[in-house]
Amino acid sequence: MIDDLIVGASSPCKELKRLIKMVAKVNTTVLVLGETGTGKELVAKALHSESGRKGLLISVNCAAIPSELLESELFGHEKGSFTGADKPRAGRFEQAAGGTLFLDEIGDMPISLQSKLLRALEDKSIQRVGGNKTIKVDFRLVCATHQDLSLKVDRGDFRADLFYRINVFPIDVPRLSDRAVDIPLILMKILEDFELFSETSSSANSVPTFDDTALKALQKYSWPGNVRELKNLIERACVLFNGRSINGDHVKNNLLKIKAPEYSEESSALWDAAADLVGIPADQDDTSVDLPLPHPNHYKDWFSYFDNIDLRRHLQDIEIVLIEAALENSAGQVSQASGMLKLRRTTLIEKMKKLAIEKPFA
Ligand SMILES: Nc1ncnc2c1ncn2[C@@H]1O[C@H](COP(=O)(O)OP(=O)(O)OP(=O)(O)O)[C@@H](O)[C@H]1O
Numbered sequence: 052m053i054d055d056l057i058v059g060a061s062s063p064c065k066e067l068k069r070l071i072k073m074v075a076k077v078n079t080t081v082l083v084l085g086e087t088g089t090g091k092e093l094v095a096k097a098l099h100s101e102s103g104r105k106g107l108l109i110s111v112n113c114a115a116i117p118s119e120l121l122e123s124e125l126f127g128h129e130k131g132s133f134t135g136a137d138k139p140r141a142g143r144f145e146q147a148a149g150g151t152l153f154l155d156e157i158g159d160m161p162i163s164l165q166s167k168l169l170r171a172l173e174d175k176s177i178q179r180v181g182g183n184k185t186i187k188v189d190f191r192l193v194c195a196t197h198q199d200l201s202l203k204v205d206r207g208d209f210r211a212d213l214f215y216r217i218n219v220f221p222i223d224v225p226r227l228s229d230r231a232v233d234i235p236l237i238l239m240k241i242l243e244d245f246e247l248f249s250e251t252s253s254s255a256n257s258v259p260t261f262d263d264t265a266l267k268a269l270q271k272y273s274w275p276g277n278v279r280e281l282k283n284l285i286e287r288a289c290v291l292f293n294g295r296s297i298n299g300d301h302v303k304n305n306l307l308k309i310k311a312p313e314y315s316e317e318s319s320a321l322w323d324a325a326a327d328l329v330g331i332p333a334d335q336d337d338t339s340v341d342l343p344l345p346h347p348n349h350y351k352d353w354f355s356y357f358d359n360i361d362l363r364r365h366l367q368d369i370e371i372v373l374i375e376a377a378l379e380n381s382a383g384q385v386s387q388a389s390g391m392l393k394l395r396r397t398t399l400i401e402k403m404k405k406l407a408i409e410k411p412f413a
C-alpha cells in the first residue's frame with residue numbers, strides 16, 4: 052500500500068501520492084526529481100507496486116557503477132565479448148521485462164552511453180554487448196535525479212533528445228522542510244521500524260520517546276538532508292537516549308548540534324559521523340514549554356493538511372465545547388461560567404439559547 056511506503060498526510064505529500072497513483076497504471080515514463088534524501092527511490096518503489104506489473108523492479112544506480120561496466124550492466128553481454136565475459140549474461144533491461152526499470156541518478160549517465168540508451172528507449176529493444184541479435188523488452192521506465200538536467204543539457208553534459216525522451220511525466224518530491232507537519236508521523240514510523248529491528252536482534256535496546264517540545268524543535272529545523280537526515284538523527288537518538296524521553300533542548304543541543312553529551316565518551320565517533328549536519332539558526336531557539344492544549348498558532352498549519360475550512364462552523368464548534376466546559380466546571384452556575392469565558396451573563400444566556408446548550412445538572 053502506498054501509505055505504508057510513503058508516510059505523510061500533508062498536502063504536498065497527498066499531492067505526491069495522488070500523482071503516483073494516477074500515473075502508475077499507465078506505462079508513461081516518469082522522471083522523479085527532488086533533493087537528496089527526499090524519497091525518490093521510495094517513489095520508484097511506489098510506482099512499481101501501484102502499477103500492478105507482474106515483473107520485477109530492477110534498480111540501477113548510474114552514479115555508483117563505473118562507466119566502463121555500466122554498458123554491460125544495462126544491456127548484458129555475449130560470451131567472449133570482452134576479457135572475463137566467460138558466460139553470456141542478461142542485462143538489467145532484460146531482467147526488467149514485464150516490470151519496471153529504475154535508472155537512478157540518470158544525470159550521471161556517461162554521455163558515451165546516452166545515445167545507446169536513447170535507442171533502447173525508443174525501440175523498446177536492446178542488443179547485448181558483443182551480440183547482434185535484437186531483443187525486444189517490455190519494461191516501464193522510471194528515472195530519478197537530484198540534478199538540474201536542463202542545466203546539464205545547456206552545458207552539453209546531457210543529450211537534449213534523451214532529456215525529452217525521459218521527461219514525459221516529471222514528479223517533484225517535496226523537501227522535508229516543506230512538509231514539516233509530516234515529521235511526527237514519519238518519526239513514529241521510523242521508531243516503529245527500529246523497535247521491530249531491536250526486538251528481532253539480540254540487543255536489549257528500547258527506542259526513546261520524543262515529547263512535544265522535541266517535535267517542535269524537529270519541525271523547525273531546515274533538514275538539508277531531508278528524510279534520510281531525519282532517519283540518521285533518530286538512529287543517533289536511539290543510541291544516545293536509549294529508552295529515555297527526549298525534549299526540545301536535547302534535540303537542539305545533542306541531536307542537531309554536534310555536541311557530545313557529557314556522560315558519553317565513546318560517542319565521539321558518532322558525532323564525527325554526523326559532521327554533515329548544520330546547526331539550527333538562532334531564531335529556532337524556542338525553549339518555551341507549551342501546555343497540551345491547542346493554540347491559535349497551531350491553525351497556521353491547517354492548509355498543509357486540508358484544502359479548506361468551514362470557518363464559521365469550526366469556530367462555532369469551539370464555542371460550544373468551551374461554553375459546555377465552563378458550565379461543567381462551574382457546576383451549571385451561569386454567572387460563574389460567564390466570568391470564566393469573559394462574557395456578560397446575558398450574552399452567555401443568548402449564546403446558550405442560540406446554540407441549544409443546556410445547563411449540566413439541570
Ligand atoms: N515519506 C517517507 N516516509 C518514510 N520514509 C521515507 C519517506 N521518504 C523517504 N524515506 C526514507 O528516507 C530515506 C531516503 O529515501 P530515498 O533513498 O528514497 O531518497 P532519495 O531521494 O533517493 O535520496 P538520494 O537523492 O540521496 O538518492 C530512505 O531510508 C527512505 O526509506
Ligand SMILES: [Mg+2]
Pocket residue numbers: 091092155
Ligand atoms: Mg536515491
